[in-house]
Amino acid sequence: MMSRFRHLISIEELSKGDVEYILSKADEFEDIAKKSFSDILKGKLLGNLFFEPSTRTRMSFETAMKRLGGEVINLNTAEISSIAKGETLADTIRVVSGYVDTIVIRHPKEGSAKLAAEFSEVPVINGGDGAGQHPTQTLLDLYTIWKEGDINDIRIALVGDLKYSRTVHSLIKALSLFNAEIYLVSPEALRLPIQFREELGNNVVEVDSLEDIIGEINVIYVTRIQKERFPDLDEYHRVAGSYRITRKMLENGEENLIVMHPLPRVDEISPEVDATAHAMYFKQAFYGVPVRMAILSEVMGYG
């Protein structure tokens, strides 16, 4: 069977049809992702090439591959730094793509996955390239909204670090495919860069506080505000504290309001929220598995 795409490097390469196709495929895989196995990728080998650590993403891909009956070889950061000493990424890819059926690459340089795809004999999936792209994260975010909310009526507040968050930038690109209403809630210093605002056109509003719009939205997407972005700790604590999601705050929200977070969280979301029906972040992490199953089976031609 022909794949809709050979590599998955960036969310921008996908059409709305591609995205919807992946979401519904992920839905079909969800039961297997939970506690079952399939053998559609039996005999296939996935190579996880992680040039920087990201245990969460690596485990999610590994789980997805194994639940579909495939095998995984992992090259961790330490091994890579010893074999790749002085070797170009291009050469590493040429060698590894001779061993495996698909490569997942995570690398600190932007554009590295694109380069890898050019030198690979097998499909390449971008597992995050520095500040660049992380398309499987974006697809699992969309899947969560699709599953738990209404993708045709997204009223979403993006909260926290909108300036540096790659997750938010990619999500914005994807949301522009759908007719989403977007509210931006961030400290002055961490506002969304102008290029992304341009892409959003008229469907975006900057607001000072989440409380002002809490009754009008059905998704809150929270990202981490990092200490390093602030000149001193006091300033960080003051700012971060004012963007914390609490149970009390959510009382004024719609019943079906969902709270998402790419994880790991530090204290952007109060633990008391976890027990509410609004908390979707752990389920969101689980959804990474069926979404990655859909992508893996697609690039290997078992759609």
Next chain:
Amino acid sequence: MDKGLLIQKIKDGTVIDHIPPGKALFVLKILGIDENTREIVSFAMNVPSSKIGIKDIVKVENRVIGEEELNKIALIGRDVTINIVQNYDVVKKFKVKLPSEVIGVVKCPNPSCISNTSEPVSYRFVVVDGRLKCHYCGKIISKDVEKWIVKEDVKREKIK
């Protein structure tokens, strides 16, 4: 003013005209004209022009530069015109046109871009709405393109 006094007519070669004032040196850079060049190259800066006020001109004698290479000059000026001269006659005249891809001429301004490493690839940009977008990292150069033109030695190093 008699332009002939500023720059002599050439017998054979390429005349690059209507370069935005002050940008002639970047044209030389794009064409890879440096201390290793053997052809006679003359240029004038801030020449009065009836068409665009003032302009720069570059003349390269006894060398017909390929159209593909010349079109890269559109990076610094969209009104640049090329005259191919043979035996004192202009045998071909055209305006430069920005290609759909610009390879190996401009460096990616993003220091974390994979194209700024020792990987065996050239700098590569796609032209989107007249702006350059890095093929690898997606960085867009919206102004001061000339700042990012790569030097000849770097070009040789990258392409090897």
